[in-house]
Amino acid sequence: xxxxxxxxxxxxxxxxxxxxxxxxxxxxxxxxxxxxxxxxxxxxxxxxxxxxxxxxxxxxxxxxxxxxxxxxxxxxxxxxxxxxxxxxxxxxxxxxxxxxxxxxxxxxxxxxxxxxxxxxxxxxxxxxxxxxxxxxxxxxxxxxxxxxxxxxxxxxxxxxxxxxxxxxxxxxxxxxxxxxxxxxxxxxxxxxxxxxxxxxxxxxxxxxxxxxxxxxxxxxxxxxxxxxxxxxxxxxxxxxxxxxxxxxxxxxxxxxxxxxxxxxxxxxxxxxxxxxxxxxxxxxxxxxxxxxxxxxxxxxxxxxxxxxxxxxxxxxxxxxxxxxxxxxxxxxxxxxxxxxxxxxxxxxxxxxxxxxxxxxxxxxxxxxxxxxxxxxxxxxxxxxxxxxxxxxxxxxxxxxxxxxxxxxxxxxxxxxxxxxxxxxxxxxxxxxxxxxxxxxxxxxxxxxxxxx
Amino acid sequence: xxxxxxxxxxxxxxxxxxxxxxxxxxxxxxxxxxxxxxxxxxxxxxxxxxxxxxxxxxxxxxxxxxxxxxxxxxxxxxxxxxxxxxxxxxxxxxxxxxxxxxxxxxxxxxxxxxxxxxxxxxxxxxxxxxxxxxxxxxxxxxxxxxxxxxxxxxxxxxxxxxxxxxxxxxxxxxxxxxxxxxxxxxxxxxxxxxxxxxxxxxxxxxxxxxxxxxxxxxxxxxxxxxxxxxxxxxxxxxxxxxxxxxxxxxxxxxxxxxxxxxxxxxxxxxxxxxxxxxxxxxxxxxxxxxxxxxxxxxxxxxxxxxxxxxxxxxxxxxxxxxxxxxxxxxxxxxxxxxxxxxxxxxxxxxxxxxxxxxxxxxxxxxxxxxxxxxxxxxxxxxxxxxxxxxxxxxxxxxxxxxxxxxxxxxxxxxxxxxxxxxxxxxxxxxxxxxxxxxxxxxxxxxxxxxxx
Numbered sequence: 001x002x003x004x005x006x007x008x009x010x011x012x013x014x015x016x017x018x019x020x021x022x023x024x025x026x027x028x029x030x031x032x033x034x035x036x037x038x039x040x041x042x043x044x045x046x047x048x049x050x051x052x053x054x055x056x057x058x059x060x061x062x063x064x065x066x067x068x069x070x071x072x073x074x075x076x077x078x079x080x081x082x083x084x085x086x087x088x089x090x091x092x093x094x095x096x097x098x099x100x101x102x103x104x105x106x107x108x109x110x111x112x113x114x115x116x117x118x119x120x121x122x123x124x125x126x127x128x129x130x131x132x133x134x135x136x137x138x139x140x141x142x143x144x145x146x147x148x149x150x151x152x153x154x155x156x157x158x159x160x161x162x163x164x165x166x167x168x169x170x171x172x173x174x175x176x177x178x179x180x181x182x183x184x185x186x187x188x189x190x191x192x193x194x195x196x197x198x199x200x201x202x203x204x205x206x207x208x209x210x211x212x213x214x215x216x217x218x219x220x221x222x223x224x225x226x227x228x229x230x231x232x233x234x235x236x237x238x239x240x241x242x243x244x245x246x247x248x249x250x251x252x253x254x255x256x257x258x259x260x261x262x263x264x265x266x267x268x269x270x271x272x273x274x275x276x277x278x279x280x281x282x283x284x285x286x287x288x289x290x291x292x293x294x295x296x297x298x299x300x301x302x303x304x305x306x307x308x309x310x311x312x313x314x315x316x317x318x319x320x321x322x323x324x325x326x327x328x329x330x331x332x333x334x335x336x337x338x339x340x341x342x343x344x345x346x347x348x349x350x351x352x353x354x355x356x357x358x359x360x361x362x363x364x365x366x367x368x369x370x371x372x373x374x375x376x377x378x379x380x381x382x383x384x385x386x387x388x389x390x391x392x393x394x395x396x397x398x399x400x401x402x403x404x405x406x407x408x409x410x411x412x413x414x415x416x417x418x419x420x421x422x423x424x425x426x427x428x429x430x431x432x433x434x435x436x437x438x439x440x441x442x443x444x445x446x447x448x449x450x451x452x
Numbered sequence: 453x454x455x456x457x458x459x460x461x462x463x464x465x466x467x468x469x470x471x472x473x474x475x476x477x478x479x480x481x482x483x484x485x486x487x488x489x490x491x492x493x494x495x496x497x498x499x500x501x502x503x504x505x506x507x508x509x510x511x512x513x514x515x516x517x518x519x520x521x522x523x524x525x526x527x528x529x530x531x532x533x534x535x536x537x538x539x540x541x542x543x544x545x546x547x548x549x550x551x552x553x554x555x556x557x558x559x560x561x562x563x564x565x566x567x568x569x570x571x572x573x574x575x576x577x578x579x580x581x582x583x584x585x586x587x588x589x590x591x592x593x594x595x596x597x598x599x600x601x602x603x604x605x606x607x608x609x610x611x612x613x614x615x616x617x618x619x620x621x622x623x624x625x626x627x628x629x630x631x632x633x634x635x636x637x638x639x640x641x642x643x644x645x646x647x648x649x650x651x652x653x654x655x656x657x658x659x660x661x662x663x664x665x666x667x668x669x670x671x672x673x674x675x676x677x678x679x680x681x682x683x684x685x686x687x688x689x690x691x692x693x694x695x696x697x698x699x700x701x702x703x704x705x706x707x708x709x710x711x712x713x714x715x716x717x718x719x720x721x722x723x724x725x726x727x728x729x730x731x732x733x734x735x736x737x738x739x740x741x742x743x744x745x746x747x748x749x750x751x752x753x754x755x756x757x758x759x760x761x762x763x764x765x766x767x768x769x770x771x772x773x774x775x776x777x778x779x780x781x782x783x784x785x786x787x788x789x790x791x792x793x794x795x796x797x798x799x800x801x802x803x804x805x806x807x808x809x810x811x812x813x814x815x816x817x818x819x820x821x822x823x824x825x826x827x828x829x830x831x832x833x834x835x836x837x838x839x840x841x842x843x844x845x846x847x848x849x850x851x852x853x854x855x856x857x858x859x860x861x862x863x864x865x866x867x868x869x870x871x872x873x874x875x876x877x878x879x880x881x882x883x884x885x886x887x888x889x890x891x892x893x894x895x896x897x898x899x900x901x902x903x904x
Contacts, residue, residue: 336721
């Protein structure tokens with residue numbers, strides 16, 4: 001063992017499968033698929049066009065479906081489930097843990113979900129309804145319910161014998177929980193503690209009684225940030241009466257941390273954060289068009305501002321040529337501030353107390369940026385166009401726009417957060433509109449005053 | 453216990469400290485600081501302006517320094533260490549695990565590192581040099597060396613007694629490793645397995661012998677993606693001869709996953725991914741100016757393209773007014789494709805085999821986008837400016853630019869990856885240059901041909 005293998009190995013396997021599929025060697029494909037780990041099969045499906053995806057799914061034994069579905073990203077998973085027979089889906093769901101079941105069911109389109117629920121027997125339907133009982137994106141939604149609980153008055157020895165008799169613990173169990181008669185969480189015991197403790201001691205004596213529990217309705221992002229901040233591997237989940245209802249393990253949290261961090265980038269480009277890289281063309285076109293439509297409106301607004309200066313532009317074509325420079329620089333500078341503030345908010349660095357300081361700091365940067373680029377652009381334009389007045393005018397506009405960019409970049413996310421709008425989604429487009437309008441207005445307006 | 457506490461609680465604590473500091477109640481600040489967890493103190497420091505940061509650090513007992521330094525982000529950490537006396541830094545470093553020591557030392561500015569190494573005694577310096585022996589951002593760099601190793605021929609009972617005698621296991625130990633005489637990794641035993649196994653069995657009989665080991669020189673991003681894909685909690689690290697040299701635990705990997713996911717967003721805005729939200733004004737101004745300078749050059753390039761059509765613009769001011777619409781739409785559409793491809797590459801979905809398919813898919817989306825927005829903009833312009841020919845011309849330019857945007861958005865990251873340039877860093881600016889130039893050229897060029 002200990003063969004140092006890596007992603008390269010996996011990539012070679014995936015290539016072999018693709019080649020076999022292209023050559024129609026379906027028996028080999030089938031064999032190869034079944035030799036892979038579920039997460040590798042998921043990667044293969046996510047890296048394939050939808051047509052290939054469906055072919056591969058057909059070739060796979062239905063025993064593997066459940067494990068692979070668990071590993072797929074939302075959009076790819078929904079695409080596959082929607083094409084499966086409801087009864088096949090029900091079979092696959094039966095083998096899932098509560099948290100994976102909740103995740104899988106909750107994101108399905110409504111009609112597909114109804115079809116599946118109707119194909120279930122009473123027991124399965126009950127389990128599905130339980131999994132869906134907690135709000136999406138809460139601690140209850142991502143928790144597992146297979147906790148091992150102990151009473152405080154038994155001895156370590158008894159617990160050790162109980163575990164050995166049981167023969168197996170639920171996956172990723174690193175902690176046992178101590179509860180009283182009414183299931184209230186009293187403390188917890190890391191498994192390792194059982195190995196080092198004196199076997200005659202009682203659980204009461206060896207348990208950690210100051211551990212923190214997660215309320216079942218805590219948003220999953222807050223859960224993730226607690227795990228990240230305190231380096232937890234698992235944590236108990238309690239209801240509003242302090243009763244233990246489940247546990248959350250780090251492997252579920254890792255996905256949330258990645259999604260959370262990716263979310264801002266995807267949103268800032270107007271892409272849904274779950275977007276499938278290989279989604280069908282028409283579906284992608286339709287999705288992206290919303291964002292392009294919003295941008296068209298802002299571009300037309302900028303054009304309308306220029307339109308107010310038609311007389312100026314028709315007399316001085318050079319203004320038309322230079323008209324894009326100031327808005328462009330403002331957009332870039334503003335987006336730097338915006339990105340920094342959005343990230344700072346996501347990491348919990350930006351709060352009510354320091355936001356005023358942050359705004360003044362960004363304004364100062366905007367001012368210095370303004371001075372630097374105003375001087376530079378004035379020099380370039382004065383030399384290029386041999387017109388010093390034009391240089392002074394563009395410098396003034398640059399100065400104005402850099403300050404406006406810093407101010408909007410720093411305040412927009414804070415304002416939007418108060419209005420409960422996702423700053424990553426709409427911040428960038430509003431910012432660009434502001435820097436376009438201010439930039440054009442400052443440049444063409446000043447030019448109209450001084451050059452005509 | 454089990455008080456369901458949360459980030460809100462922490463935020464209140466942080467506010468209390470800020471208030472106490474503002475009112476000069478230093479004794480309270482000191483007391484409050486020492487009552488917090490190290491990661492909360494780190495959050496407080498990261499959320500404070502540099503001046504407040506220094507004051508807080510001064511007030512803190514030096515016993516706490518080591519734990520807090522471990523939790524700080526690179527830039528904030530370096531700022532604080534650079535201002536500390538080298539001998540104080542040495543004291544703080546003494547208590548760190550190898551992986552934290554390596555991380556802390558490796559990012560320090562060279563002169564600070566030299567000062568610190570010179571203040572160390574021989575033993576500490578040897579330890580520091582060992583920590584820095586592996587390349588930054590490799591498995592060896594993030595691993596811990598405090599593994600517990602066993603021989604295959606001993607019985608479970610002996611191991612259990614050994615652990616109980618030892619009384620404590622290294623932090624986050626969930627697995628013990630089985631090695632032979634030459635330290636070659638033979639297998640591993642999850643701690644839980646020791647609790648459920650028959651105590652008379654030998655380690656050989658109960659160990660997992662097909663586990664994967666991470667080569668010591670594997671890049672940390674690859675390590676993170678393995679942990680993420682296979683839901684590992686820890687993994688052994690081996691050298692090129694298969695000898696066990698350490699272990700990596702999930703809590704170290706979580707930070708890498710977040711940094712990795714954030715990296716693209718920060719780079720696309722031209723920000724260093726470690727940038728401190730509260731960095732001093734002049735430092736931030738200087739850093740961001742590189743990106744703004746690059747953007748100024750591209751803005752001037754776009755202006756130079758417009759300049760070629762000065763004669764056209766001076767005859768038809770309406771062209772000047774509409775000149776920004778087509779480049780703007782191309783930039784947005786191209787950035788959507790670019791972002792999607794960069795993310796797909798980061799997740800391992802995009803590879804050599806499917807990149808041709810991806811390009812043709814994005815081209816198809818670009819074509820459809822082109823048709824949709826060409827028709828729409830033509831209608832708007834024809835109605836607004838009462839000029840049908842103008843509508844046709846802008847539609848043609850839009851069509852051209854949308855296809856160019858899709859083509860560059862899909863191919864640029866692939867080309868840049870081959871050239872070993874970070875696509876997130878330079879992709880966006882090159883893309884915008886292309887869509888600006890193509891957009892202006894297509895619009896003003898066609899207008900010159902047909903309207904003059």
